[in-house]
Amino acid sequence: MKDTLNFVGDGDDVDVIYDVERTFGIKLTDAEAEQTWTVGQLYDLIEVNHPNAGRTQACLGQMAFYRLRRTLNTMGIEGEITPQTPISVLERIEPRSIVAKWRQLAQSSGLDLPSLETPFQRSESEPGLFRWRVPFIFGVLGCIWAAFGISLENRVVLLLLLLAVALCFGFVWWLIFRTVPRRILTIGELARETAGFSFAKLTTENKECAPSDRWFALTAILRGHTGHKTGITRQTTFFAEHARPAA
Structure with missing residues (x-):
């Protein structure tokens, strides 16, 4: 790659x-x-x-870390939080949904966090839709057409239906299975990236x-x-x- x-x-x-x-x-x-x-x-x-x-x-990263640490304490994490604290510490607090936790952490800290991602990411150089969904859809269609001799009109309807199913599946997968980006392993790494995403906000407080x-x-x-x-x-x-x- x-x-x-x-x-x-x-x-x-x-x-x-x-x-x-x-x-x-x-x-x-x-x-x-x-x-x-x-x-x-x-x-x-x-x-x-x-x-x-x-x-x-x-260092704006330090400012972001202090805000995140204070917010995590109020969300229920007990004990000392350091930059080396594993990001998995988020699993200890409610709600169970990482999406809800991420939203609460952002709102309470007043910072912009990196976007959550789905567990299995596409290659950065390949459009996700054409990487596997389209070949799969056309493979299924080919088998159905060969087996049942479907007319041209019905083929168009079936193609649109399968495309809609694939898009809905992708959206539901994104909606339900989002998680913390795999590149972020510690609270310190989260703070550094958060400082980058919140650069404009933090530089209004500290030039x-x-x-x-x-x-x-x-x-x-x-x-x-x-x-x-x-x-x-x-x-x-x-x-x-x-x-x-x-x-």
Whole structure:
């Protein structure tokens, strides 16, 4: 699998640059944007242009951690919570639904959390619908048509029916079986990603931020645009043609 966000060049890259400029209060030239192929290169441009770069070690991730810790204590988690506390500690509190817990944690802390995901994620480089649902549907249809000799009109109706069933199944699976992203293993990792997703909120309270805060804010922007679920590194490319196979 290639380490890429798999942009398709329909303006998605321009939208990302716009959001980066707005979020970090910087301006990138067209030449800089055109020569930026990897996430690391874009992050370096942010660091060069950001007004607070190199002047502070204030950490928004710490602010997010303190808020999450306080909220988790009020939700019923007893004992000390540290950045190394496993994310599985959420299983100890009510309600049982992770969706309800996630919503309560976000509302009570006043922070934007990373989106929940389903247990089995598609490859980032393959559209989920065409990865397995469409071949499966056409395989079933082929067997039915061959066995029963169905007319053309009924074939169209059957095709639409099976597509509707597949889409409904996918939506129900997403609705019921969402869980914490697999890349987040500890409360500290949750706090860092949450600080990235809440960058605008936290910087209204504290104008200064550390380089790590800007990195997680950048990855939050990219995840928001692409739905990317797995890790994002400096080597992650925007377009598949620039990517090398992931290690």
